[in-house]
Amino acid sequence: MEKKGWGKLITETVKQQLIQIVGCENYDDSKAGRLVYSYDATPQFQSLPDAVIAPRNTKEVADIVKICNEHRIPIVPRGSGTNLCAGTCPVEGGVVLIFKHMNKILEIDEENLTVTVQPGVITLDLIKAVEEKGLFYPPDPSSMKISTIGGNINENSGGLRGLKYGVTRDYVMALEVVLANGEVIRTGGKLAKDVAGYDFTRLFVGSEGTLGIITEATLKLIPLPETKQTMLALYQDLEAAARSVSKIIANKIIPTTLEFLDQPTLEVVEDYARIGLPTDVKAVLLIEQDGPHEVVERDMKRIAEICQEEEATVQIARSEAEADALRTARRSALSALARLKPTTILEDATVPRSEIAKMVKAINEIAAKYHVKICTFGHAGDGNLHPTCPTDVRDRDEMERVEKAFEEIFAKAIELGGTITGEHGVGAMKAPYLEWKLGKAGIEAMKAVKQALDPNGIMNPGKIFAKSERKRVVVTR
Amino acid sequence: MITAKERAAIQQQFQANMNEDELMNCMRCGFCLPTCPTYIESGLQESHSPRGRIALMKAVVDGLIEPDEDVERSLNMCLGCRACEPVCPSGVRYGHLLEEARDIIAQNKRYPFLVRIIRKIVFNGLFPRQDRLRLLTSLIGFYQRSGLRTLVQRLGLLKLLPRHLAMMEHILPEVPTWKEMNDRPKQLTPHGIKKRRVAFFTGCLMDTMFMKTNDATMKLLQLAGCEVVIPSNQVCCGALHGHGGEKKQAKELAKRNIEAFEQLDVDYIITNAGGCGAFLVEYDHLLKDDDWAERAKAFARKIKDISEVLVELNFHQTKLKVKPQVVTYQDSCHLRNVMKVANAPRLLLQAIEGAEFREMKDADRCCGSAGIYNIVEPEMSMQILDYKMTQAKQTKATTIVTANPGCLLQMKLGIEREGLAGQVRAVHIVEFLLEAAVESGLLEEREKPMNESVRKTS
Numbered sequence A: 001m002e003k004k005g006w007g008k009l010i011t012e013t014v015k016q017q018l019i020q021i022v023g024c025e026n027y028d029d030s031k032a033g034r035l036v037y038s039y040d041a042t043p044q045f046q047s048l049p050d051a052v053i054a055p056r057n058t059k060e061v062a063d064i065v066k067i068c069n070e071h072r073i074p075i076v077p078r079g080s081g082t083n084l085c086a087g088t089c090p091v092e093g094g095v096v097l098i099f100k101h102m103n104k105i106l107e108i109d110e111e112n113l114t115v116t117v118q119p120g121v122i123t124l125d126l127i128k129a130v131e132e133k134g135l136f137y138p139p140d141p142s143s144m145k146i147s148t149i150g151g152n153i154n155e156n157s158g159g160l161r162g163l164k165y166g167v168t169r170d171y172v173m174a175l176e177v178v179l180a181n182g183e184v185i186r187t188g189g190k191l192a193k194d195v196a197g198y199d200f201t202r203l204f205v206g207s208e209g210t211l212g213i214i215t216e217a218t219l220k221l222i223p224l225p226e227t228k229q230t231m232l233a234l235y236q237d238l239e240a241a242a243r244s245v246s247k248i249i250a251n252k253i254i255p256t257t258l259e260f261l262d263q264p265t266l267e268v269v270e271d272y273a274r275i276g277l278p279t280d281v282k283a284v285l286l287i288e289q290d291g292p293h294e295v296v297e298r299d300m301k302r303i304a305e306i307c308q309e310e311e312a313t314v315q316i317a318r319s320e321a322e323a324d325a326l327r328t329a330r331r332s333a334l335s336a337l338a339r340l341k342p343t344t345i346l347e348d349a350t351v352p353r354s355e356i357a358k359m360v361k362a363i364n365e366i367a368a369k370y371h372v373k374i375c376t377f378g379h380a381g382d383g384n385l386h387p388t389c390p391t392d393v394r395d396r397d398e399m400e401r402v403e404k405a406f407e408e409i410f411a412k413a414i415e416l417g418g419t420i421t422g423e424h425g426v427g428a429m430k431a432p433y434l435e436w437k438l439g440k441a442g443i444e445a446m447k448a449v450k451q452a453l454d455p456n457g458i459m460n461p462g463k464i465f466a467k468s469e470r471k472r473v474v475v476t477r
Numbered sequence B: 001m002i003t004a005k006e007r008a009a010i011q012q013q014f015q016a017n018m019n020e021d022e023l024m025n026c027m028r029c030g031f032c033l034p035t036c037p038t039y040i041e042s043g044l045q046e047s048h049s050p051r052g053r054i055a056l057m058k059a060v061v062d063g064l065i066e067p068d069e070d071v072e073r074s075l076n077m078c079l080g081c082r083a084c085e086p087v088c089p090s091g092v093r094y095g096h097l098l099e100e101a102r103d104i105i106a107q108n109k110r111y112p113f114l115v116r117i118i119r120k121i122v123f124n125g126l127f128p129r130q131d132r133l134r135l136l137t138s139l140i141g142f143y144q145r146s147g148l149r150t151l152v153q154r155l156g157l158l159k160l161l162p163r164h165l166a167m168m169e170h171i172l173p174e175v176p177t178w179k180e181m182n183d184r185p186k187q188l189t190p191h192g193i194k195k196r197r198v199a200f201f202t203g204c205l206m207d208t209m210f211m212k213t214n215d216a217t218m219k220l221l222q223l224a225g226c227e228v229v230i231p232s233n234q235v236c237c238g239a240l241h242g243h244g245g246e247k248k249q250a251k252e253l254a255k256r257n258i259e260a261f262e263q264l265d266v267d268y269i270i271t272n273a274g275g276c277g278a279f280l281v282e283y284d285h286l287l288k289d290d291d292w293a294e295r296a297k298a299f300a301r302k303i304k305d306i307s308e309v310l311v312e313l314n315f316h317q318t319k320l321k322v323k324p325q326v327v328t329y330q331d332s333c334h335l336r337n338v339m340k341v342a343n344a345p346r347l348l349l350q351a352i353e354g355a356e357f358r359e360m361k362d363a364d365r366c367c368g369s370a371g372i373y374n375i376v377e378p379e380m381s382m383q384i385l386d387y388k389m390t391q392a393k394q395t396k397a398t399t400i401v402t403a404n405p406g407c408l409l410q411m412k413l414g415i416e417r418e419g420l421a422g423q424v425r426a427v428h429i430v431e432f433l434l435e436a437a438v439e440s441g442l443l444e445e446r447e448k449p450m451n452e453s454v455r456k457t458s
């Protein structure tokens, strides 16, 4: 566990200056107040900030940043702290910026099909608001009922609908960003086409708060699909399920959702949700298709056939309520797995879709080899799996084996042409081995960008770029 | 104030007694945040959220921080409504963590003199003693009936109290007399064929201040075909003690109740107050490290809420009728989140002819009553209540139904605050059901089976 941040980074004078900007009710440096912003959803990371500040508008953000830049005080922008890469853990102390006041939907533009929001808006609230107008914002990370748009943009989050509709990146059209020097810039616009200069919008998407602070975003919307169907395919053979995934896509069908859950995951999810999920099968695929009625009918029929060819039994959800229960159950998978053991180590390995069966097989073999329990679920259609290990940090011996197993899983993913993280980001957790994926030159190029935009290194330091390459994959010592 | 010495003692006991596995079980996903009333009403402060509170408790155990005023503040602000539990995919039993933490703080903290006296009177002198509660209730009765109340009101003495306390005086039910309270039934026979044999947990406040509700409950049980036994040696459930950091007392009361009920050979032990029921149903947890563990388990298994048993006995399929009115239902947090009863009351209400049931938004969110929370944390409590009333008004309901006395009083308070007295009423579900039974003729028919048959034959 990393514990830091007790140092006095903020002098009394600076504190008074900051309070001048936001008012004392929005500046908290009490111990309890700082402690509750010392963590995110990543296990084994905790570190106290020196203060927590809640700005009310862009101007206040800019003023805070200027002061921090002048005094070299780290800034950690934070949404709801649900990221899984220690992205908001203030590993070097400093100020945590929260957006509880900046959480308004500013405009839903029905003519240009865009929505403009402040960073603190909760993803699900946004989705609901636009759906009321017959519009659709597809990116739906499992954490959407609490995650914020600011967090989604900075992690470039994916979701259950990613296969057909893409990830957050594909919907960000324009941003307002406060740079590390306190300047405010606007990137992009409500334009279908725009090639004036570098694509800064894309640069900031997925930047994990290391380049600037997003204070406003304009997102693309699409018309709400007419209908939707939901199906569950049940398998007695794990790899057959994984094979079906590749086959469906090879058959030129792109379903909205193609999610995979193995038996141990099904068991815990059912234990929590109690909706009658099958727990006597080895794996299920949760499959959805949306669009015009005829297309949905046709695709679902074909998908069912493909699954049956792989010896699956299929069940179609009879109502929207039933379909929704299935989706909600899937979304609870990670947290539900946490009930098994005190520590839950989750990974985010991603491979090309065609390799998903090989990856599933490898994960199981590796788990057996090291005698560790690994439950697997994930966005199979995206080739994005979450092998998850319920364990206990206090069990040193087991933790060693977990470490080895995950190291091997990573190596395998890269060997299959994959990546170390598909959607959870690098943060502090994966910083030490980003180089595996990018190579030395890749890292150098990224550092050059960082250096140019944040020369003093105040924006979320300790994330993405490691101070030194650390050998360990999941276990910090 | 917590002194340095108290802090050290609290910290040491946190380390010794808090369930570390349960604390570690929280994976900090934040899924519970949108359901926590204090997180929402505090303007999204993490320190007033379940995830934040768990992190604080864990940090005290880990020695990362001391249990200072801010930590205590965060725990005090919690309603204990346990809305964070059913939504937690990891299955963190937050309520148990909170109870343990509060117990440790209360046992190690020296409260100011006055608070100490009050705690002693309430926890030791009053609630374990049904006779004294009766006496107190009679005093209230005397106040209400003797003309003293009119005098107090006329003199404007209530204005001396904070606004919400003054209103509370107003909303207390018309309490029974000393004689009525001492003349309670011990056994009741079913109307018609006997379908179940049940015991009735009367509760301490329920059997004094809210005696009418208890009477209605027993009547409904009879109507539904239950033989009812009411052991007179039962005592207060201990919830107030358990939630107030007096766990030892709570355990004593639990044992007395287990003794009072375990020999009765009944199908169920029926409760009509979500707050009591939820505490009774967790006696197994309360006594888990005790010799009594097995007996506690057997007791807890039998606990059943009145709505559930009524639905089980198909009471909602009998003819029930009221005058046309719009009805909404406010969940009792503990009934819903701990006893997991949410459907049965709604089924019953929907079955009543003339009652148009309209679900209010966030009916499952706490009303801010939360035991004595509305007295100790009035500001937050009233803020939560105002939200609740806004939602209730949206439904245009003239009858707000609840399933717990605390919630009932809070809804009445809400009605007063909104100036809706006379237009909107709040009732306990059993009283509403009884009203429907009377209105539909069910009660008279059944109560006078002899007369009926005599009339028919003649």
Ligand SMILES: Cc1cc2nc3c(=O)[nH]c(=O)nc-3n(C[C@H](O)[C@H](O)[C@H](O)COP(=O)(O)OP(=O)(O)OC[C@H]3O[C@@H](n4cnc5c(N)ncnc54)[C@H](O)[C@@H]3O)c2cc1C
Pocket (backbone or CB within 6 Å): A040, A041, A076, A077, A078, A079, A080, A081, A082, A083, A084, A087, A088, A099, A119, A140, A141, A142, A143, A146, A147, A148, A149, A150, A151, A152, A153, A154, A155, A156, A157, A158, A159, A160, A207, A208, A209, A210, A212, A213, A214, A215, A331, A334, A335, A423, A424, A460, B028, B029, B030
């Ligand atoms: C149970 C569970 C399920 C999940 N499921 C998914 C999933 O299906 N798909 C997926 O992709 N992820 C998933 N996640 C990960 C996580 O929820 C997402 O990364 C989410 O987008 C984070 O949102 P947040 O508001 O919590 O952001 P935070 O965790 O607070 O922050 C995330 C990053 O964004 C930065 N940031 C936040 N706001 C700003 C801002 N205004 N300006 C600049 N930087 C900012 C932070 O510094 C940090 O680097 C899941 C997490 C959990 C716990």
Ligand code: SF4
Pocket (backbone or CB within 6 Å): A335, B025, B026, B027, B028, B029, B030, B031, B032, B033, B050, B051, B054, B084, B087, B088, B089, B090, B091, B092
């Ligand atoms: S939902 Fe459960 S696991 Fe998630 S933060 Fe809340 S208590 Fe912790």
Ligand code: SF4
Pocket (backbone or CB within 6 Å): B035, B036, B037, B038, B039, B048, B049, B050, B053, B077, B078, B079, B080, B081, B082, B083, B084, B085, B094
């Ligand atoms: S018990 Fe209620 S008030 Fe307390 S943390 Fe849980 S949801 Fe919030």
